[in-house]
């Protein structure tokens with residue numbers, strides 16, 4: 001079948017479906033979606049399609065905040081560079097299988113930028129991030145920042 005460029009929301013939906021068709025069964029990252037995140041695909045697909053429709057086609061269907069669920073996931077199972085590499089490989093394959101053109105190229109470039117930014121941001125989280133849990137009384141554990149006060153004993 002001849003490939004055309006990504007031009008409609010339906011194209012974004014097809015792309016995302018194709019990607020998840022690969023990702024969920026992938027031996028390297030499938031478990032992150034299925035076992036760790038226990039992804040509700042029906043709820044998730046329209047969100048992801050909206051993300052791409054907004055990025056690639058200038059729609060305003062996605063409200064933002066894409067990083068947050070990845071930080072949640074990272075808390076349960078560390079997202080490493082290799083996981084992002086694999087994600088990107090599957091994404092590139094899915095794009096190339098279905099589409100061809102400048103917007104398809106943009107879809108691959110943008111995914112690289114986002115993957116890099118997510119990964120860097122996850123690395124930048126405090127080192128004890130993985131072990132932070134809400135306290136039993138519901139309050140979050142806090143760390144004091146800033147210079148020591150005059151009452152502090154010398155370190």
Ligand code: HEM
Pocket residue numbers: 029032033037039040044047048051064065066067069070073079083084087110111112114115118
């Ligand atoms: C190792 C790599 C990645 C894994 C394992 C992963 C997995 C996930 C999971 C489990 C969710 C949460 C679904 C939910 O709870 O509803 C999610 C959401 C999402 N992901 Fe990823 N992801 C990865 C990389 C990326 C990259 C590189 C992009 C963008 C290029 C991306 C875009 C999104 C978007 C837009 C959402 C929806 C956020 C929302 O609900 O508003 N992900 N991802």
